[in-house]
Structure formats: C-alpha cells, structure tokens
Amino acid sequence: MTTRTLFLSPRVTATGHALADAARRRGTRVETLHDWRVPVRERASAGASLYAGPLFADAVARELGLGLLEAPQDWLARLPHELTLRDVQFTTIGEARQLRRPAFVKPPNDKSFPARVYPDGSRLPGPDAADDDVPVLVSDVVTFALEYRLFLLDGEVRTASRYAAGGELDVAPLAADPRRSEVLSFAGHLVDRGLPSAVVVDVGLLADSGWAVVEANAAWASGHYACDVDAALDVVLRAARPEGEFAPADRRFRRPTPAVIRD
Structure with a gap:
C-alpha cells in the first residue's frame, strides 16, 4: 500500500499546521518544501498530496505528479440567480x-x-x-450579514464553519451556530451544480434578501477556520492527488498547471 505524503509550502499557515498534525495522526507522511523547487527525490512522489497557495501549487504540482481540483472559472457566473441573489x-x-x-x-x-x-x-x-x-x-455589490465555509466531498458537507458576521471575522463551528439547519439546507442546492468531487464553497446570508453562494475555492488552498480538521483533510487529500487517481468525472476540473522550466 502506498504511503500518502502531504506536502506543504515554505509558508506554513495555521491551517497547514493543523492539517499536518491531523495527517501525522493517521500515519500520513508530512514534508515541508523549503523553496519553490521540489527535491529530485520527491518528484512524482507516489501518493503525494499538497496544501499550498495557488502560485506555489502551480510551481510544484507537475514535479510532484499532482492534479489539483478546482471549480470552473465561470462557475459562479453560471449559477441561477436564486443561488447568487446578485x-x-x-x-x-x-x-x-x-x-x-x-x-x-x-x-x-x-x-x-x-x-x-x-x-x-x-x-x-x-x-x-x-x-x-x-x-x-x-x-453586484452586496452585504453579507453572515458567511460560512463548507468543505464538500461528493456533494455532501463534510465539515463547516462560520467565518464572518457583519463583514468582520467571527469564527465558530457550524454545530454551535443557530443557523446550522439553514446553512445545511441551502448547501443541498449545490448538489449537481457542476462542482468537482472535493471543493470548498462559501455561502452567506445577505442582509436584505436571503441565502446565497459567496464563491467556490480550491480545498488544497483554503483555510479551515473552525472546521473539523480531520474532515477538512479528507477533502484536501481528494482535491490534490496523483494524476492517475482521478475518476473520469473529475478530470475536467483539474487546474491547468504550467510547465516550470528549471535552470
């Protein structure tokens, strides 16, 4: 059985540290890349995954043999008005x-x-x-009264967190939020809406109208706020993995990563 390795960028964030701890608990190897080059011994690593920002991911994904899932660039614009309210x-x-x-x-x-x-x-x-x-x-410019982060796996919310109220950072697990049932009910409308199997979607309550999608984010680059870190790791490991592991339905959602020319 191939041992999974979670690679982190040189700039390890609080979420990166939390995911690394969760990965180690389940026996996953964790390696921090100390610059924008992948050591020769790590290139095309069997079972690799990645948590990093988009620029760093673009620089190392091919050398790690990784595919990176993300929502289509025009996904938000293609949603019906009842899901965006703008x-x-x-x-x-x-x-x-x-x-x-x-x-x-x-x-x-x-x-x-x-x-x-x-x-x-x-x-x-x-x-x-x-x-x-x-x-x-x-x-259009709108005001969100509340905003939530959802880690989705196969269309289901694996973990979620409030992250803002009135435009200010306000972090709490969804389980402790009085709007929990409303958030999960609205999340049900995202099923079969043209998303990869592993992705992060932010949703919110507009101050004057109702629930709406804020945006979609790549799980391999998203902060977890107060989400359950083990559940978030499940989504990250699915969203950033070796090219050969992708099911046909996910292949169209792979981020086009540039070839990096090394001196």
Whole structure:
C-alpha cells in the first residue's frame, strides 16, 4: 500500500499546521518544501498530496505528479440567480476596466490582484500589472450579514464553519451556530451544480434578501477556520492527488498547471 505524503509550502499557515498534525495522526507522511523547487527525490512522489497557495501549487504540482481540483472559472457566473441573489459576470479585466460603477471584482481561482469592491473599472490594476485577457468575476455589490465555509466531498458537507458576521471575522463551528439547519439546507442546492468531487464553497446570508453562494475555492488552498480538521483533510487529500487517481468525472476540473522550466 502506498504511503500518502502531504506536502506543504515554505509558508506554513495555521491551517497547514493543523492539517499536518491531523495527517501525522493517521500515519500520513508530512514534508515541508523549503523553496519553490521540489527535491529530485520527491518528484512524482507516489501518493503525494499538497496544501499550498495557488502560485506555489502551480510551481510544484507537475514535479510532484499532482492534479489539483478546482471549480470552473465561470462557475459562479453560471449559477441561477436564486443561488447568487446578485448579477455575476465572467469576463476579462480589460472589459472590467470599462466599468463606470462600483463592482466587486476578483480573479476566479487565484490571488493575482486584490478581490474587493472597486469604485469603477479605472481603479483596477492596469495593463502593466495584468494583461487585458486575464479572466475576472464581476458582481453586484452586496452585504453579507453572515458567511460560512463548507468543505464538500461528493456533494455532501463534510465539515463547516462560520467565518464572518457583519463583514468582520467571527469564527465558530457550524454545530454551535443557530443557523446550522439553514446553512445545511441551502448547501443541498449545490448538489449537481457542476462542482468537482472535493471543493470548498462559501455561502452567506445577505442582509436584505436571503441565502446565497459567496464563491467556490480550491480545498488544497483554503483555510479551515473552525472546521473539523480531520474532515477538512479528507477533502484536501481528494482535491490534490496523483494524476492517475482521478475518476473520469473529475478530470475536467483539474487546474491547468504550467510547465516550470528549471535552470
């Protein structure tokens, strides 16, 4: 039986430490990569997995022989209005620079520029910082009264946590939250909505209308807040694993990782 190895980036976060401890408890090997190169002995490691940010993941995934699951870039924009309660468009930053109204703008699946409300498109990063064809999500400005993180495995909530209230950090396990049943009921609407088998979805209660999807995130790059760390690890290990382990249904959700040329 192949021993699983969980690789961490040089910048180990609180979630990285928690996942590492959980992995060791179940006999999983844990290795921290100390720079952006994978040691030759670790390349294409059998049974590898990864917890890291998108840029680091792009740099090492191929050398580790990993596939990384994530939601399609336009997933949020393709959801019906009853699940978003706001207009969301998938476009390019070049088009978004033409906006002359406030909008929340973010890169779909990375952190290439800050995700926030921009007063208008002229405040977005310019062509010197981001090419015109960089994809972005543009949505109406709304206010979430409460926000929750859900770790999903095969469409089921494996663990969840409140992480914000009134726009401020407010962390608590879902089991201790009075809105627990509402969160789980709304999560049921995400089944068969074009997601990979292992993913993180944030949902929230809009201050003036109801429950809505905030965004989808890659499990291998998401903080766990007050989620059960063992359940979160199950989702991470499914979301970042050797290319040959993916079932056909998940192959279309693999992140396109660039080939990295080493000197």
